[in-house]
Amino acid sequence: MSLQIDADGRLRHLLTIDGIPKRNLTEILDQADALRSVALRGNKKLPLLRGRTVCNLFFEPSTRTRTTFELAAERLSADVINIDIGSSSTSKGESLLDTLATLEAMHCDLFVVRHPDSGAAHFIAEHAKEGVAVLNAGDGRHAHPTQALLDAYTIRRHKPHFETLTVALVGDLLHSRVARSGLTCLGTLGIGELRAIGPRTLLPPTLDELGVRVFTDFNQGIADCDVVIMLRLQKERMRGALVPSESEYFKRYGLTEERLGRAKPDAIVMHPGPMNRGVEIASEVADGPQSVILEQVSNGLAVRMAVMSQILGAAVKEAT
Amino acid sequence: MSLQIDADGRLRHLLTIDGIPKRNLTEILDQADALRSVALRGNKKLPLLRGRTVCNLFFEPSTRTRTTFELAAERLSADVINIDIGSSSTSKGESLLDTLATLEAMHCDLFVVRHPDSGAAHFIAEHAKEGVAVLNAGDGRHAHPTQALLDAYTIRRHKPHFETLTVALVGDLLHSRVARSGLTCLGTLGIGELRAIGPRTLLPPTLDELGVRVFTDFNQGIADCDVVIMLRLQKERMRGALVPSESEYFKRYGLTEERLGRAKPDAIVMHPGPMNRGVEIASEVADGPQSVILEQVSNGLAVRMAVMSQILGAAVKEAT
Amino acid sequence: MSLQIDADGRLRHLLTIDGIPKRNLTEILDQADALRSVALRGNKKLPLLRGRTVCNLFFEPSTRTRTTFELAAERLSADVINIDIGSSSTSKGESLLDTLATLEAMHCDLFVVRHPDSGAAHFIAEHAKEGVAVLNAGDGRHAHPTQALLDAYTIRRHKPHFETLTVALVGDLLHSRVARSGLTCLGTLGIGELRAIGPRTLLPPTLDELGVRVFTDFNQGIADCDVVIMLRLQKERMRGALVPSESEYFKRYGLTEERLGRAKPDAIVMHPGPMNRGVEIASEVADGPQSVILEQVSNGLAVRMAVMSQILGAAVKEAT
Numbered sequence: 001m002s003l004q005i006d007a008d009g010r011l012r013h014l015l016t017i018d019g020i021p022k023r024n025l026t027e028i029l030d031q032a033d034a035l036r037s038v039a040l041r042g043n044k045k046l047p048l049l050r051g052r053t054v055c056n057l058f059f060e061p062s063t064r065t066r067t068t069f070e071l072a073a074e075r076l077s078a079d080v081i082n083i084d085i086g087s088s089s090t091s092k093g094e095s096l097l098d099t100l101a102t103l104e105a106m107h108c109d110l111f112v113v114r115h116p117d118s119g120a121a122h123f124i125a126e127h128a129k130e131g132v133a134v135l136n137a138g139d140g141r142h143a144h145p146t147q148a149l150l151d152a153y154t155i156r157r158h159k160p161h162f163e164t165l166t167v168a169l170v171g172d173l174l175h176s177r178v179a180r181s182g183l184t185c186l187g188t189l190g191i192g193e194l195r196a197i198g199p200r201t202l203l204p205p206t207l208d209e210l211g212v213r214v215f216t217d218f219n220q221g222i223a224d225c226d227v228v229i230m231l232r233l234q235k236e237r238m239r240g241a242l243v244p245s246e247s248e249y250f251k252r253y254g255l256t257e258e259r260l261g262r263a264k265p266d267a268i269v270m271h272p273g274p275m276n277r278g279v280e281i282a283s284e285v286a287d288g289p290q291s292v293i294l295e296q297v298s299n300g301l302a303v304r305m306a307v308m309s310q311i312l313g314a315a316v317k318e319a320t
Numbered sequence: 321m322s323l324q325i326d327a328d329g330r331l332r333h334l335l336t337i338d339g340i341p342k343r344n345l346t347e348i349l350d351q352a353d354a355l356r357s358v359a360l361r362g363n364k365k366l367p368l369l370r371g372r373t374v375c376n377l378f379f380e381p382s383t384r385t386r387t388t389f390e391l392a393a394e395r396l397s398a399d400v401i402n403i404d405i406g407s408s409s410t411s412k413g414e415s416l417l418d419t420l421a422t423l424e425a426m427h428c429d430l431f432v433v434r435h436p437d438s439g440a441a442h443f444i445a446e447h448a449k450e451g452v453a454v455l456n457a458g459d460g461r462h463a464h465p466t467q468a469l470l471d472a473y474t475i476r477r478h479k480p481h482f483e484t485l486t487v488a489l490v491g492d493l494l495h496s497r498v499a500r501s502g503l504t505c506l507g508t509l510g511i512g513e514l515r516a517i518g519p520r521t522l523l524p525p526t527l528d529e530l531g532v533r534v535f536t537d538f539n540q541g542i543a544d545c546d547v548v549i550m551l552r553l554q555k556e557r558m559r560g561a562l563v564p565s566e567s568e569y570f571k572r573y574g575l576t577e578e579r580l581g582r583a584k585p586d587a588i589v590m591h592p593g594p595m596n597r598g599v600e601i602a603s604e605v606a607d608g609p610q611s612v613i614l615e616q617v618s619n620g621l622a623v624r625m626a627v628m629s630q631i632l633g634a635a636v637k638e639a640t
Numbered sequence: 641m642s643l644q645i646d647a648d649g650r651l652r653h654l655l656t657i658d659g660i661p662k663r664n665l666t667e668i669l670d671q672a673d674a675l676r677s678v679a680l681r682g683n684k685k686l687p688l689l690r691g692r693t694v695c696n697l698f699f700e701p702s703t704r705t706r707t708t709f710e711l712a713a714e715r716l717s718a719d720v721i722n723i724d725i726g727s728s729s730t731s732k733g734e735s736l737l738d739t740l741a742t743l744e745a746m747h748c749d750l751f752v753v754r755h756p757d758s759g760a761a762h763f764i765a766e767h768a769k770e771g772v773a774v775l776n777a778g779d780g781r782h783a784h785p786t787q788a789l790l791d792a793y794t795i796r797r798h799k800p801h802f803e804t805l806t807v808a809l810v811g812d813l814l815h816s817r818v819a820r821s822g823l824t825c826l827g828t829l830g831i832g833e834l835r836a837i838g839p840r841t842l843l844p845p846t847l848d849e850l851g852v853r854v855f856t857d858f859n860q861g862i863a864d865c866d867v868v869i870m871l872r873l874q875k876e877r878m879r880g881a882l883v884p885s886e887s888e889y890f891k892r893y894g895l896t897e898e899r900l901g902r903a904k905p906d907a908i909v910m911h912p913g914p915m916n917r918g919v920e921i922a923s924e925v926a927d928g929p930q931s932v933i934l935e936q937v938s939n940g941l942a943v944r945m946a947v948m949s950q951i952l953g954a955a956v957k958e959a960t
Contacts, residue, residue: 039747043691045719051363053391064742067721071693071746074719079365079394081387098594102384105617106391107359274738297745371683373711399685399714401707418914422704425937426711427679 003125011310013125013134016143017184024310025189029153031306032299039075039301048309049078055108056082057124058137059115064274065137068297069112072304081108097127104129110312111135118142133311141177146307147272148181150300152189154292155227157299158268162186168195168221171231171253171280172202178272179231183210197221198253201242218253225263229270230255233280246279256282260290268292323445331630333445333454336463337504344630345509349473351626352619359395359621368629369398375428376402377444378457379435384594385457388617389432392624401428417447424449430632431455438462453631461497466627467592468501470620472509474612475547477619478588482506488515488541491551491573491600492522498592499551503532517541518573521562538573545583549590550575553600566599576602580610588612643765651950653765653774656783657824664950665829669793671946672939679715679941688949689718695748696722697764698777699755704914705777708937709752712944721748737767744769749952751775758782773951781817786947787912788821790940792829794932795867797939798908802826808835808861811871811893811920812842818912819871823850837861838893841882858893865903869910870895873920886919896922900930908932 002019006012011024038046054073056066066082073080085099103111110133113121118140125134138144159165167186173179173196183194187210196207197215207214215221222228233249243249255269269281269291277283286293324340326332331344358366374393376386386402393400405419423431430453433441438460445454458464479485487506493499493516503514507530516527517535527534535541542548553569563569575589589601589611597603606613642659646652651664678686694713696706706722713720725739743751750773753761758780765774778784799805807826813819813836823834827850836847837855847854855861862868873889883889895909909921909931917923926933 041691044693044747045691051361051365051395053364053394063723067723067743068746070721071719074693075691079391081390083383083387095597098597101614102593102617103387105614106388106621107364107618273742277735277738294741294745297742298747301746371681371685371715373684373714399711401710403703403707415917418917421934422913422937423707425934426708426941427684427938 003122010313011307013121013128013136014145014307014311015121015125015134015136017145017148017181017188018143020188022188022190025149025152025185028149028303028306028310029156031309032149032153032302035305035309036299036302039298044075045077046075046305047077049073049076049312052078052109052312053107054078054080054110054112054308055103056080056112056137057085057103057114058083059085059113059117059120061086062114062138065114068300069135069137069304072301072308073110073112075301076305076308078110078308096124100124100127101129104132109133110308112137113139115139135307135311138177141175141180143181144177145181145185146300146304147178148185149307150296150303151178151182151229151270151272152185153303154270154296154299155186155268157295158292159226162190163192165191165226166193166195166224167191167227167229168197168215168225169229169231170197170218170221170255172233173198173207173231174202174204175234176231182229183207183212187211195221195225199243218259219262222259222262225267227268227270228255228260228263229272230275230281232272232274233276235276246276250279250282254278254280254282255285257284257288260285260288266290270296273297323442330633331627333441333448333456334465334627334631335441335445335454335456337465337468337501337508338463340508342508342510345469345472345505348469348623348626348630349476351629352469352473352622355625355629356619356622359618364395365397366395366625367397369393369396369632372396372398372429372632373427374398374400374430374432374628375423376400376432376457377405377423377434378403379405379433379437379440381406382434382458385434388620389455389457389624392621392628393430393432395621396625396628398430398628416444420444420447421449424452429453430628432457433459435459455627455631458497461495461500463501464497465501465505466620466624467498468505469627470616470623471502471549471590471592472505473623474590474616474619475506475588477615478612479546482510483512485511485546486513486515486544487511487547487549488517488535488545489549489551490517490538490541490575492553493518493527493551494522494524495554496551502549503527503530507531515541515545519563538579539582542579542582545587547588547590548575548580548583549592550595550601552592552594553596555596566596570599570602574598574600574602575605577604577608580605580608586610590616593617643762650953651947653761653768653776654785654947654951655761655765655774655776657785657788657821657828658783660828662828662830665789665792665825668789668943668946668950669796671949672789672793672942675945675949676939676942679938684715685717686715686945687717689713689716689952692716692718692749692952693747694718694720694750694752694948695743696720696752696777697725697743697754698723699725699753699757699760701726702754702778705754708940709775709777709944712941712948713750713752715941716945716948718750718948736764740764740767741769744772749773750948752777753779755779775947775951778817781815781820783821784817785821785825786940786944787818788825789947790936790943791818791822791869791910791912792825793943794910794936794939795826795908797935798932799866802830803832805831805866806833806835806864807831807867807869808837808855808865809869809871810837810858810861810895812873813838813847813871814842814844815874816871822869823847823852827851835861835865839883858899859902862899862902865907867908867910868895868900868903869912870915870921872912872914873916875916890919890922894918894920894922895925897924897928900925906930910936913937 114137120139121136434457440459441456514532754777760779761776
């Protein structure tokens with residue numbers, strides 16, 4: 001039995017894109033479509049999760065991520081509790097499982113979990129009470145499934161024929177949970193060709209096995225791409241030995257207008273944010289006509305609302 | 321005139337169990353019964369306190385306690401404001417009374433107060449504007465009345481004939497606001513026999529006067545009990561001279577399955593949380609069939625909703 | 641084109657009182673009248689901003705100010721997000737404009753901005769997306785327009801004939817955004833005579849140009865005033881060379897009952913809070929019959945609700 005999909009094929013938790021059938025991924029994107037239009041109204045609220053309790057359980061701080069989940073839950077009319085577990089009961093020596101059991105006993109329906117360790121969301125889902133759902137908001141280097149889904153959704157809105165597309169991920173794929181989840185998601189959804197571009201030191205060795213074409217030369221890798229997904233370069237990589245310097249990195253792997261000219265003329269540019277302007281992306285590209293970076297943020301809300309609705313069992317049709 | 325009970329016999333503030341008539345305590349437990357079932361629905365929200373403002377005024381951090389009051393207020397549809405007073409206006413030199421008056425002027429209806437000093441909740445209630453209610457969420461070593469009420473409620477759900485029961489509190493009664501409030505509450509509600517079990521150094525000298533039977537031998541004290549309430553051993557007691565060591569404490573006052581065997585066969589085990597597993601309680605007991613520890617957490621929400629409704633004047637019958 | 645007023649003469653942002661026509665200021669005060677009565681009901685909620693998202697963007701901490709805007713937004717049924725930008729994404733090196741664009745992409749409708757630098761709210765408003773409003777909750781020494789409006793509103797409730805009034809601001813006008821906004825607001829609304837009272841070192845040199853009568857002698861300046869607005873003396877001024885000592889300051893510029901006796905017999909006393917009792921104001925005055933200090937706090941909520949409604953386009957008549 002899968003932890004994420006129940007016997008009836010419905011999404012129960014969202015921990016990782018691995019193992020989720022295409023049918024469920026598509027269902028989420030379809031529901032996001034319905035929810036996206038609500039966000040454009042004056043009154044952005046829907047009663048889908050009224051009376052349900054969503055608990056943001058953050059073991060590492062991330063205002064941006066917490067805000068997007070908080071807004072998604074509020075717009076579905078859920079009650080939201082923010083718990084910063086670093087400063088909380090673990091300091092009293094309570095175990096993680098006791099903390100969880102306590103929150104479950106308070107009738108929390110959904111845990112949105114952010115954790116510095118890979119596998120933490122799985123661990124919590126394995127021990128969750130029946131009826132309590134877990135949504136992984138990023139765990140270590142492992143997975144960030146809602147980011148993958150919002151990327152896929154953003155691509156689909158611009159270029160719906162996935163099988164004809166060439167999509168490149170550029171930068172530090174080795175340390176990126178965004179890249180890991182993203183490649184799996186786009187692969188499952190049937191993207192024609194997936195490419196990875198970056199310095200050898202920042203590319204995981206297993207990419208070939210996944211059917212991803214690997215490039216260390218950006219100019220070659222970007223040729224004829226439909227979608228270019230730039231990854232954030234963590235500052236600590238620059239300080240370490242993996243990357244020579246910011247300016248050197250930008251020279252070789254920064255996305256400039258000139259480089260973007262080698263992709264298809266209607267190619268779109270994506271970035272999970274927050275951006276290091278002048279490091280992995282030039283400002284004129286980030287703010288240029290091919291950038292859909294802010295659209296990703298908006299789509300992220302719709303996708304998170306869709307996932308929350310799915311795993312708390314609210315029907316798609318109610319939303320529309 | 322009592323600060324807590326008004327001329328018509330209604331609860332106005334909840335500061336301590338001392339001096340609250342049995343009738344009012346029973347009324348809270350009865351309303352908790354009505355509210356408990358709501359928590360088991362999909363939509364856990366009630367409109368009882370819609371448009372009312374609850375202010376969590378925390379002078380010491382306690383995520384667990386704050387969360388339970390926050391959820392209780394949200395499920396009653398109140399607006400909730402969390403104010404961590406440590407990091408707030410007192411640092412600008414504003415007096416506590418000015419802070420209170422300011423929040424009252426913002427039309428806060430209820431202050432949930434947590435404070436490291438005994439008597440702080442009383443002080444605030446004495447100076448509160450008419451129509452503003454105060455709920456003590458723990459002040460120093462003094463009182464923790466909602467914990468006492470949720471314990472009584474949990475016992476009543478399992479063993480409603482109070483006059484026939486023997487209830488033991490075990491551990492550090494000297495420093496525990498839970499114990500102090502608990503003994504008074506159970507005494508007022510007519511529990512047949514109350515026992516206190518612990519090392520002499522952790523038992524207050526006044527227990528005999530309260531009609532509590534005192535035991536320093538756990539095996540003797542637990543014999544034929546219907547309810548065993550374990551108290552949390554604060555880490556600082558172990559570091560001080562009051563307790564020899566964790567393992568020594570567990571040997572003499574830890575609740576094991578063997579010891580529990582001396583109580584009545586259907587005895588229930590309680591703990592206010594968070595637990596120190598292996599110090600005051602063995603894991604097999606904490607997670608065993610006689611433990612109602614997580615039920616206490618759930619009941620805590622219903623009881624806090626009941627108290628909030630009572631002191632803000634919402635009628636019981638509206639809830640059902 | 642004004643940044644604050646649109647082509648149809650409607651308030652679009654509230655950044656500073658400077659440049660806002662009397663008509664708009666009066667409109668806000670009128671709507672505050674309608675909203676004030678709601679706060680006195682049991683259910684203080686109105687559906688005016690239901691489904692709108694208000695983002696409290698605080699670049700410096702201020703629990704008191706944040707709380708008042710949070711409550712104002714909640715009572716209008718908006719969703720509220722609190723973002724403490726000090727501890728947030730700027731630490732990841734994201735620029736302010738990227739943070740703003742991200743929050744706009746999450747469909748925030750209104751930013752309530754608090755910032756230590758003068759002009760920050762203007763900067764944000766200049767770069768805000770169409771349809772997104774900015775409300776200045778205090779920026780550096782520059783402006784604090786809602787404080788000015790609530791002061792004007794409080795005066796109007798007691799003394800509606802502005803043209804006949806003499807109003808004095810007393811204390812540190814040099815460093816006070818409250819004073820700057822206040823003088824402009826009261827001037828625009830047509831107060832008969834404005835006075836500034838304080839030590840030379842704490843009075844800005846430009847007061848005469850504004851038509852304000854300047855006094856360094858409190859006893860002279862307060863004579864026959866209808867309204868006395870005391871300003872908070874920042875502790876750091878006392879430590880610096882600008883003010884000799886707390887007790888010396890109180891002797892010369894503290895408001896005592898005796899001094900208040902020189903004003904009109906029905907004069908009212910105001911203070912933006914938090915007060916330094918015994919420094920700029922004596923307790924018997926702060927708590928005395930002529931003080932309307934707590935009323936200012938209540939009025940502040942109504943005024944902030946009014947401003948939020950105005951800049952988010954909700955009609956006055958819906959409120960009543």
